[in-house]
Every structure is written in structure tokens, then in C-alpha cells.
Amino acid sequence: MKAIILAAGVGRRLDGLLEGRPKCLLRFDGEPLLGRLLDGLDALFPDRPMVVSTGRDNDPALTLYRRRGFAVVRHREVIPGLWITELGRRPADGGSARKVVG
Secondary structure, eight states, X not given: OOEEEEOOOOOGGGHHHHTTSOGGGOEETTEEHHHHHHHHHHHHOTTSOEEEEESOTTOTHHXXXXXXXXXXXXXXXXXXXXXXXXXXXXXXXXXXOOOOOO
């Protein structure tokens, strides 16, 4: 495993900056913070999967993963209100990622 990214939480203290998004999607220089982290880890460790924890099932972060070419291998609630998403690696050729496990 490449990394476990803890991205759950509402971000009440950042409320004026979030515009209704989860705090992991706060934009810094035009890019979501979670996106920057995923891209950086993928560049350092391209052959290892990542696990991201979020606080909602319908978190907009799922859209971010797919837009960046990661495969959502598994997405499940581990305890009430805490969701774990396992991401597969991006294809080296830049093609679309495929879902590996149902």
C-alpha cells in the first residue's frame, strides 16, 4: 500500500472558504488539496494502491478520483459515517482506469 489518506471531516473552521465542498476539496492555487496529494503520491509510488477515508458515501471526492484517472476499487462504510475508498493505479499510457473489484 502506498498511503492511507485521512480526508474525513466537515471543516467548520474553514466554512467561509469551502463553498459547500468537503475540506479535502479546498482549492489551493486552483487545484483541490486532495488532488494535489493524490498526484504527488502517484508520481512517487506509481505501482502501489492508495486508501482514502472520507466522511460521506456520496462525497464529491469520488468524482475527483475518477476525473484524475484513478480506479475506485472498493468504496464501503466501515463504521457509521466513515467511508473507506481504495484506489487502483492509473494506467501508465494515460488511458482510462478500470474498476478492478466490484
